[in-house]
Amino acid sequence: MKNPPTQSRRQFLQKAALGGALAGTVSLPILASTDKLEFPDNLPEWMRAPGGEFGNYGQPSKHEQSVIRWISANPAAPGNGVSWTPLHDLQGTITPNGLHYERHHNGVPQIDPEQHILLIDGLVDKPLSFDVKSLMRYPMVSRTCFIECGGNSNSGWRSNPIQSQAGYAHGLVSNAEWTGIPLKLLLKEAGIKTSAKWVIAEGADAAALNISIPLEKLLDDALLALYQNGERLRPENGYPMRLVLPGWEGILNVKWLRQLRLTDEPIMSRDETSQYTELLPDGTARQFTFINEAKSLITSPSLGMMLPDNPGIYQISGLAWSGRGKITRVEISADGGDSWVDAELQGPVLDKAFTRFSLPWRWQGEYAILQSRATDETGYVQPTREALVENRGKHGFFHYNAIVSWEITEEGDINHVYGF
Amino acid sequence: MSMVSNLITTSLLLLAASYSYADTEYQAQGKPAETLSQQAQWNLSIAPDGKALPKGKGFATQGKQIFALKCAACHGPEGIGASADPLIGEVGSLTSDYPEKTVNSYWPYATTLFDYIRRAMPINAPFSLTPDEVYALSAYILSQDAIIAADFELNEETLPQVTMPNREGFTPFYPEK
Numbered sequence: 165m166k167n168p169p170t171q172s173r174r175q176f177l178q179k180a181a182l183g184g185a186l187a188g189t190v191s192l193p194i195l196a197s198t199d200k201l202e203f204p205d206n207l208p209e210w211m212r213a214p215g216g217e218f219g220n221y222g223q224p225s226k227h228e229q230s231v232i233r234w235i236s237a238n239p240a241a242p243g244n245g246v247s248w249t250p251l252h253d254l255q256g257t258i259t260p261n262g263l264h265y266e267r268h269h270n271g272v273p274q275i276d277p278e279q280h281i282l283l284i285d286g287l288v289d290k291p292l293s294f295d296v297k298s299l300m301r302y303p304m305v306s307r308t309c310f311i312e313c314g315g316n317s318n319s320g321w322r323s324n325p326i327q328s329q330a331g332y333a334h335g336l337v338s339n340a341e342w343t344g345i346p347l348k349l350l351l352k353e354a355g356i357k358t359s360a361k362w363v364i365a366e367g368a369d370a371a372a373l374n375i376s377i378p379l380e381k382l383l384d385d386a387l388l389a390l391y392q393n394g395e396r397l398r399p400e401n402g403y404p405m406r407l408v409l410p411g412w413e414g415i416l417n418v419k420w421l422r423q424l425r426l427t428d429e430p431i432m433s434r435d436e437t438s439q440y441t442e443l444l445p446d447g448t449a450r451q452f453t454f455i456n457e458a459k460s461l462i463t464s465p466s467l468g469m470m471l472p473d474n475p476g477i478y479q480i481s482g483l484a485w486s487g488r489g490k491i492t493r494v495e496i497s498a499d500g501g502d503s504w505v506d507a508e509l510q511g512p513v514l515d516k517a518f519t520r521f522s523l524p525w526r527w528q529g530e531y532a533i534l535q536s537r538a539t540d541e542t543g544y545v546q547p548t549r550e551a552l553v554e555n556r557g558k559h560g561f562f563h564y565n566a567i568v569s570w571e572i573t574e575e576g577d578i579n580h581v582y583g584f
Numbered sequence: 585m586s587m588v589s590n591l592i593t594t595s596l597l598l599l600a601a602s603y604s605y606a607d608t609e610y611q612a613q614g615k616p617a618e619t620l621s622q623q624a625q626w627n628l629s630i631a632p633d634g635k636a637l638p639k640g641k642g643f644a645t646q647g648k649q650i651f652a653l654k655c656a657a658c659h660g661p662e663g664i665g666a667s668a669d670p671l672i673g674e675v676g677s678l679t680s681d682y683p684e685k686t687v688n689s690y691w692p693y694a695t696t697l698f699d700y701i702r703r704a705m706p707i708n709a710p711f712s713l714t715p716d717e718v719y720a721l722s723a724y725i726l727s728q729d730a731i732i733a734a735d736f737e738l739n740e741e742t743l744p745q746v747t748m749p750n751r752e753g754f755t756p757f758y759p760e761k
Contacts, residue, residue, distance in 0.1 A: 240667045241707045285621035292614030303608040372703040374629050431629045432693045434700040447679035452758035
């Protein structure tokens, strides 16, 4: 998209005028001289000619085109699948909007905001509807938090360690600043009946996704988000409105939200029974495991990179997060968990948000197993894979949060390994 | 005069907002939606009590034909083994080394089957099935593992009474103990 026609014409005229005035002065010295150019070829070409034009909406450098979400969808139903955030290619803690992970059950709806409403009904004094324009008149708050799919890192349950880059195995988690309306405002406006305990949220996508959420969470810190990192939500992240439930698994953060129905019991929808429940070895399943427990991951060095210098100093860097609060500690091991050193946590450390950790490491060509281990403010410590599998078996699929191990070979290659 | 007093009120409000979020004033925007709330398109969710089920009926024999036409491409002719989630068979497999979470082996409520088919299936044309077709498909899937008899009439009264094999298989982790 370019500027509207009238502006564009004006710009064209301005450019034409400038071009005329500058014609002939760009590369040829005016004075005939035996003098030589001071900088004939020892400055890069982009310093010797005007740069590119302005853009209506900026894009990453063409040299960063490999920094992409990795898509895994069902070929028979391409709107049903996921795309992973390339955590291994990113720094800091905020996930750019174009790289926020996706999980869609039947494609990304292209919703006309003029035709979209949110209905709040069920066990309320008066059912209410809200259109997008009216919602814009409410006071809004901003909240930086991660959203993590309950199925993130599920390849960890497999018997053999998957050889995927860090983000493409663990990147169904992203971190953004969400801005919107505290849901308690809207729920209280409708008047909550005392018998209400659950809220059935429904999306306006072609899966009409429905799921039960405890009312308590919506009255606590839940947002009806309209903005993501300062701009309106992207279609793939719920435009024009979505739920954001800090620290609770992605499926509950319903995108394209169209309805909140207050009830006394959960609805027992497909996505809270058949899916997002964890089968245990005794054949029973954990249900309503809403919170993403503490987790961490070294993003650099990680699989797909290598260590070029031996000996050399490398900056170990990674991300830690917990659905129960702030990260208080991240430890690093280079020997498969026999010894640990505290990493530095980069502030500000936010509640239920990505925390970047780092630690310089001197490598001298030895075989190493790099690991990170997160602790949150409740004292919960990220488990080893062995402990997690011991506790839950191998068929739970959801809520895998074990320590990740990167093997560094004596040649400086990096592999994903288990057994530590 | 009134303009001045408005300005004073405005500046006081701004102060209140910066002091504490709880003090923020705003104008309620919700529109009454009693009528809307009763319309069918806002009552898609079906609880285990089945009260929200639409009237209709279906049999497994009809469901088998619809399944072959509209479901088998993704779910496989036998309801298992193709690109989509497995639906049929594997009852009793949940404690084995290779558990399969099919509708019949894993899902705790038959009402969920109706709710989900109606809202989301077939994936290339959601909301394209009639209530009778959804009852028939549900009857076909359930009858394949003898959860209901082959000639059982599934309707808004009988569906909520179906007991799924894994009805007691779930342990709620909310509220946390």
